[in-house]
Amino acid sequence: MDASALPVRAAVPALLAALAGRGAAVLSAPPGTGKTTFVPLVLAGLVPDAAGPGAGGGKVVVVEPRRLAARAAARRMAWLLDERVGRSVGVSVRGEHRPGALVEVVTTGVLLQRLQREPELPGVGTVILDECHERHLDADTAMAFVLDVRAALRPDLRLVAASATADTGPWARLLAGEDGEPAPVVETAAASYPVEAVWAPPARTPPPPHGMRVDPAFLAHVAETVRRALAERGGDVLCFLPGAAFIAGVAGALLDAGAEVLQVHGQAPAAVQDAVLAPGERRRVVLATSVAESSLTVPGVRVVVDSGLAREPRTDHARGLGALTTVRASRATADQRAGRAGREAPGTVYRCWTQAEHERLPARPRPEIELADLTAFALQAACWGEPDARGLALLDPPPEAALRAARATLHALGAVEPEAAGGRVTERGRALARVGVEPRLARALIDGSREVGARAAAQVVALLSEPPPRTAGDDLTAAWRALRREGPPADAHAARWRDEARRLRKALDEASTGDAPGRPAADDAVAGTVVALAFPERVARARPGGGHLMASGTGADLAQGSALAAARPPWLAVAIADRPAGSASARIRQAVVIDEDVARLAAAPLLASGEEVAWRDGDVVARRVERLGAIELAARPLTRPDPARVRAALADGLRAEGLSLLTWSPAATALRERLAFCHRSLGPPWPAMDDAALLGHAEDWLAASGARRRADLSRIDVAAALRGLLPWECAARLDEIAPERVQVPTGSRIRVDYSGEQPVLAVKLQELFGWESAPRLADGRVPLVVHLLSPAGRPAAVTADLASFWREGYKAVRAELRGRYPRHPWPEDPAHAEPTRRTKPRKR
Structure with missing residues (x-):
């Protein structure tokens, strides 16, 4: 192995010394310096000429935020050793487990599972948390757990926080020792060449990104900028775009660009990933998401075209909806992307915005803990023994409202005890956490296996566990049928689905849930049951005026012209939905047609019946109602409603429609004006006469009048009611103070x-x-x-x-x-x- 040219080699002695002395260090090394692939080999003792005190001594676990990056790092290290993955160097990601003897590359999710099972991490000598600057929620959580392990169980466990940026202060303070001294910071000079910035904005300023939507004209401009870069500069071109759909669109516009176009994102086939990481025989254009910012090294790149867009999660806690949204990238992200052009030689970055806009960009991206749905995090914290997360060493605390919503969801799933009881994890909660998917999906897998059978539940949950391909359409059952066809997988998505379905089936077996056969049912009923178990608040019923109403109370609309919309289904189990900015209704991305029986079965915790006395459509309505969340299933009139609730409903009506519902005789109006003058001139105890003040007395008036419906309001003696508000001393002096x-x-x-x-x-x-x-x-x-x-x-x-x-x-x-x-x-x-x-x- 010849790694003598890697810049990180010069920093190895300082890193080894820091680990020998303090057991923890922060490694600041820009992309391409060898921090991800060379340092682990040194720490494992696999590079004899670079070894020193602190090398060897237990397995080295390298933690990556993405599966693609984990596989790439393992392959690169195995190649440096002239071995295959699975010998000295292994990889463990969801759906793939090839353990290595001395080095193992894992995703943050795999490490969290391992820590929950075996917090001592037996046999592990060093944990390297790579790309910690990206601030993924799982990575922040894993860091907090490992720090707990070092403090309580394994003071000998070495920890390296590896960052591709120079902003190391927060990490050094987080890794501080018992003496409070920050952890040592070891820096590596960038293995980079100068990068020229070319400002390449579109002729017309495009509208800002809106939810998942980006102006097609702007994407066309990005494609034209790639063509310009190919014409003006040499070398391969790396173009950053915010998502797989946009990558596909730009790729279609570059079919005749005279270069090989490769699409790199989390759902890309392994063959494409391998092709990107190896030098090409012809000129290439690599269209990539943020996965290529720091986790992957793409050889041959001399030019970067940056769209300036990124993806961030957004969660609507009130409606139980979450989605990724497209935003402007930060300056730090833009600098990270530009650096990819100067890894091997001087390069160029074409930025599709103006220099003035660049100065207005946020300095750095927001950490995921501030933006994401915290349900999985809250379950991990509860299993770790920190249900409120206050004892965890986190750079940023979780937002209180988001954590409260997450814990409420977990309580509804039976995963944690009530807040009043401490919110501790239950045995069911531990079972959900062991499945290795988001808690809602874990619930759907375990409970769904009893209803529809283990095999079907595993297959549907596997389909829900990652975003569907663009061609999937909004009918989840149709997508499931297509994936079940016999024969080799048609694409990378199908292959991943089969692997994940097998893994989930195995997880069910390990959870000892049994091989429940389930009741025979049509595909829609099977898939709908599982989807509704995962998202009971998204069970939706058709509304007379169009669209659907979800059990959460949010309206939801199918895309016009979709297969499901054409069928006009009375009931849906919604698998994927988001709410466009400024819209009151959600947009259904994928759903299953179900009937009321499936809705009642799967969303049973939301079933409720009771008496409803309310002001509706201009009068008091008293009914016994059965509901599924916000969806009304059945109703019948109440003959003898509670008088107190009737009065409250009438008071609501007065508040909604105003005091004009009462009969204001000239005498009553004049008296109100006199009393208002007294209050305005003398103040209390003369009573206020504004609408809000009078409505505060409405229920007392209603009780005295015996009113039960709207028509009764007109018979209330308003003048007498107003006089009844006067203290005796005011009533005696009214004609003196304000004579009629x-x-x-x-x-x-x-x-x-x-x-x-x-x-x-x-x-x-x-x-x-x-x-x-x-x-x-x-x-x-x-x-x-x-x-x-x-x-x-x-x-x-x-x-x-x-x-x-x-x-x-x-x-x-x-x-x-x-x-x-x-x-x-x-x-x-x-x-x-x-x-x-x-x-x-x-x-x-």
């Missing part, structure tokens, strides 16, 4: 208008002759505003100071009106004139 009428000099009693901000007395001007001032209300705090009316009842003047009006304003009013109303008195000195309601007598 005020007597004017003629003896007339004029009604006061309290509907505005200030009380108003509207009276004919002649009736106020001789009146120097109007009374002040609210214990003298508020002046009474006087609207002086003409003989025809029209406003002539407004004043709150009559004495001033007689002196200054009256002359102008007299001059304007005396000619129009000559039969009415217009004395020159109104302050001392006789008030009158009458006109002057006619002259004979």
Whole structure:
């Protein structure tokens, strides 16, 4: 093995010294330096000329975040030793187990399973957590568990956190020893050449990514940028795209590009993976997801074309929906991708955005623990003895709301005890965790095997355990039938499905669930039972107006023109759904047609029946209802509903439709206005009269009136109800504080208008002759505003100071009106004139 040129070789002595002294270290080594393949061989004692104190001493376990990267690393190390995988170097990923004698490459999921079974990790001397900078949730969890093992069980276990970035401070502090000193950081210089950045934005700014959707015109621009790179630069081209569907679309646009086009993503066949990792005989274009950012070394690449897009998980905890969404990549991710062009020689990166946009990108990607569904994490933590995760050494704590939702899900599955009992894991929870799939799927496997048989349950769960290919369509049963056809697997997805179905069947056997034959049933019933057991809240019933309603209460729509939509199924078990941004309804990606019997069986925990008394469609509706979550199955009227619940429903109706449901007589309206004036002027104990305040008393009024339906509301005596709100001292002084009428000099009693901000007395001007001032209300705090009316009842003047009006304003009013109303008195000195309601007598 000739690894003398690998840059990481120079850092080996420092790493060995750090492990010998502290037992833990952080290795900062950019991609291509040999950290993933050379360092494990050294630590296992398989590179004699590089060995030193700290080499050897137990198996070296290398932990990778992805299956593709784990297989590639194992093959590369075996090739360096001139061996086959399975001798000195082995690999263990889901569906493949070829143990090695001295080095074993595993995925984070495999390590978590192993830690739960054998936390001491017998025979293991060193654990290398590779690519820890990517902040995958399983990797963060595995790191926390291994730190626990070192602290409590295996102080001799060596631990290396390997990162492709220079941001090592958080990891060094996380790996600190008992003295609190951060773990040693060993750095390796980058094995890189200068990379020229070419800004290659589209001519028109594309709309931002929306959920899983990316503007097709932008993808066409990415393909054109690849063509430009092929024309302007030499070497292979590595193009980063956010998902397999986008890779396929760009690949289709490059069929005539004059280069071999390879598609690399988590579902790519092993042959394609092997072809990417070996030098090509002709020029290549490698279209890859983030798997090629740091986990894989692609030889021959001199050019990177970066779409600038990435994928992040999003979880709608309220609706039980989760999906990946397309986002703008961070600056750190963009730098990581660009570095791939300078691994073997000077290179070029074509960035499909502007330099100004680059400066506005987030500095680094968000850790998965902040974004993902935490149900699997919560089960792992509970099995580890940390149900609230507070004792785990995590760089970022789990969001409280997301962890609470995850623990609620686990409790519903019977995996953990209630929060009040400590939330500890149950035996059922441990059985679910041992299956090695997400807890909901594990529940569907174990419980489904009793209903439909172990073989069928394993096959359907295997189908649910990874994203379906783009060609699968939305009918899961049709996809299952296609995969069951005899003969060799048609593609990589089919091969993985068969391997996973066999693994799950074995997991059932190990769990001693028995080989339950299940009841004979059609494919839809079998698949639907398993899907509904996994996602009972996604059982959905057709709505009269179109679409479906899921048991969670969320609307769900099939794609127009799909096979399932054409069948107009009355019931569905929804396997995959997401909710587009800004949409109230979910979008069904894959589902199974079922009937009500299957829905009732599989989603039985959501079945409930009870009395329902509620305000609906403008009146009180009292029924006995049977529901499957939010789905109404049956209902019949209640003849004698609970009066208290009837009152509550009527109060809900008042809150929903307003106090206009009551009969507001003129007297009641006027009283409300008077009381509102008192509260506004004097405050408590005078009661507030706004809608919210009055609605707070609605149930008391309803109880006193005996109202049972909408029609009864109109018979409530609102004026009496308002008076009933007054304390006795207020009731005794109401006419003093806010008199309903005020007597004017003629003896007339004029009604006061309290509907505005200030009380108003509207009276004919002649009736106020001789009146120097109007009374002040609210214990003298508020002046009474006087609207002086003409003989025809029209406003002539407004004043709150009559004495001033007689002196200054009256002359102008007299001059304007005396000619129009000559039969009415217009004395020159109104302050001392006789008030009158009458006109002057006619002259004979």
